[in-house]
Amino acid sequence: MKRLLTILTISLLLQACKWDSPDTRSKPLIVATTSILADAISVIVGDSADVRALMPAGVDPHLYKASVRDLDLLTEADLVIYHGLYLEGKMTEIFEKLEFSQRLINISEELPEEKLLRSGPEAHSVDPHIWFDVKLWTLAMDYSAKELIAWKPEWKDYIQENWKTYQKDLLAADQEIQEKVSELHAKGMALVTAHDAFAYFGEAYGFEVRGLQGLSTLSEPGLRDLGDLAQFIIDRNIKAVFAEQTISPRALKALVEACEQKGHQIELAGPLFTDSLDAANTPAGTYLGMIKTNLEIIYQALVS
Numbered sequence: 119m120k121r122l123l124t125i126l127t128i129s130l131l132l133q134a135c136k137w138d139s140p141d142t143r144s145k146p147l148i149v150a151t152t153s154i155l156a157d158a159i160s161v162i163v164g165d166s167a168d169v170r171a172l173m174p175a176g177v178d179p180h181l182y183k184a185s186v187r188d189l190d191l192l193t194e195a196d197l198v199i200y201h202g203l204y205l206e207g208k209m210t211e212i213f214e215k216l217e218f219s220q221r222l223i224n225i226s227e228e229l230p231e232e233k234l235l236r237s238g239p240e241a242h243s244v245d246p247h248i249w250f251d252v253k254l255w256t257l258a259m260d261y262s263a264k265e266l267i268a269w270k271p272e273w274k275d276y277i278q279e280n281w282k283t284y285q286k287d288l289l290a291a292d293q294e295i296q297e298k299v300s301e302l303h304a305k306g307m308a309l310v311t312a313h314d315a316f317a318y319f320g321e322a323y324g325f326e327v328r329g330l331q332g333l334s335t336l337s338e339p340g341l342r343d344l345g346d347l348a349q350f351i352i353d354r355n356i357k358a359v360f361a362e363q364t365i366s367p368r369a370l371k372a373l374v375e376a377c378e379q380k381g382h383q384i385e386l387a388g389p390l391f392t393d394s395l396d397a398a399n400t401p402a403g404t405y406l407g408m409i410k411t412n413l414e415i416i417y418q419a420l421v422s
Contacts (some may be wrong), residue, residue, distance in 0.1 A: 143168075146270070149195040151206050152179050153395040154249055155225065157405045159199055161284050162263050166273055167196075175397050178364040183208045192216060197269060199262065202226035203234070205246035205393075223265045225258040233257075235317050247315045247392070251322035252292040252409065256285060291409050298417050299323040307420040310351060310359040312370050315392040330369050344369075348376035351384060358419035361388040363396070387419035 148169045150156035156171035163169060172191065173182050179201075184192070189212070192198055198216060200206055202224040206213075216222060226248065233254055235245040249255045263281040267274045303325055309316055314329030328347060351359070351373075359374065361367040370386055377384045390412045396402035402411040 146196040147194060148197045148199060149191055150198075151200040151209070152177075152393070154393075154405055154408070155199060155201060157395060157403075158255075158259055158284075159262065159266075162259065162277055162280050163266060163273070164276060164280050166270075166276060173394070175395050175403070176364060177394055179205050179393050180207060182206065184212055193220070195220065197221045197223065199223045199225065201246055201248075203244045203246035203248070221269060223262060223269075225262050228261050229254065229257060235321060237314075245314075245317050247318055249405065249409075250316055250319035252288055252295065253322060254318060255405075256288050256292075259284070259288075287406055291406055295323055295409070295413055298413055299325045302417065302420055305421070306354055308350075308354055308356055309416060309420075310347065310356060310373075311390065311392075312360075312362045312365045312367070313392075315362070330373060331365075344373055344376055348373060348380065348382075351377055352380055352382045355382075356384065356420070357422070358385040358387040360390045360416065360419070361386060362392045363389045364393050385419055388415055390415060 145165075146167045148159060148163065148167045149172055150159050150169060151172045153171045153173065153175045156169050160169040170191070172184075172188055173179055192212070193216075198213075198220050200209070200213060200222070203226045204210065213222065213224075226246075229248065233251075234248075237243045237245065248258060260281070263277055267277055270277075300323075308326040308328060309320065310328045310330070312329065313331035314327075316327045316329070319325065320327035328350065330343065330347060350356075359370055361370055367386065367389075374384055374386050391402045391408045395404065395408050396411075400407075402408040
């Protein structure tokens with residue numbers, strides 16, 4: 119009953135916000151939930167559409183709750199594109215309602231089940247951070263390109279041309295990651311971060327990854343977690359742990375102090391960009407820029 123009432127409430131809000139698209143609009147409006155997704159989609163569709171990110175840069179999608187203004191933008195959109203895999207956890211019921219009136223693309227819809235990582239049997243335990251495996255992100259974007267063509271067949275040649283060029287850039291980034299991570303792996307290093315966002319990164323590139331928190335930033339580390347991770351860092355002589363852009367570094371500072379109390383000096387490096395890009399026109403303001411910025415931060419802190 120509670121779930122039904124929630125959906126009915128969302129339905130009323132959507133209806134209240136809905137209006138006809140302005141006659142003056144020269145291009146279709148595509149709304150993508152995160153800055154990471156909006157950037158990739160904008161590369162694929164080029165100047166044929168106006169692509170907007172629902173969540174501003176620096177916002178944590180795990181905690182994001184849509185406002186009435188957001189519902190306004192979603193209902194105005196000609197197309198809504200979202201990650202799925204419960205990344206936008208607080209928006210699940212909104213997507214369910216939007217399906218009755220809007221064209222939606224869930225970019226994770228056809229990802230191979232065996233490629234997805236889980237922390238438990240529940241549906242929401244699937245790790246949504248697929249963009250840290252560039253090959254897996256490429257699969258998601260390939261599906262997105264096909265769905266965009268199905269939506270706008272007249273864009274087919276243009277989208278295919280853009281996508282072919284973008285694929286080459288993604289492949290080059292993937293190869294660069296493999297080369298630098300193999301060097302870090304040879305030195306016995308591991309990646310220690312605030313929350314467990316880099317599991318796909320570790321799986322794809324053969325690099326051990328440890329997160330102080332779980333998949334969601336809603337979880338909190340315990341004292342035992344802190345102590346165990348501090349001992350792991352000391353045993354492996356790891357030189358740095360990494361803060362994240364959308365998460366308070368408070369728990370990581372406690373981890374650094376725990377290491378220092380045992381005589382192991384360690385750097386609190388970063389921040390890394392995990393669930394959001396940096397601001398526009400910055401080195402990490404695009405997906406490829408974010409990937410390369412993170413790689414350089416990790417490499418320099420662990421090799422030096």
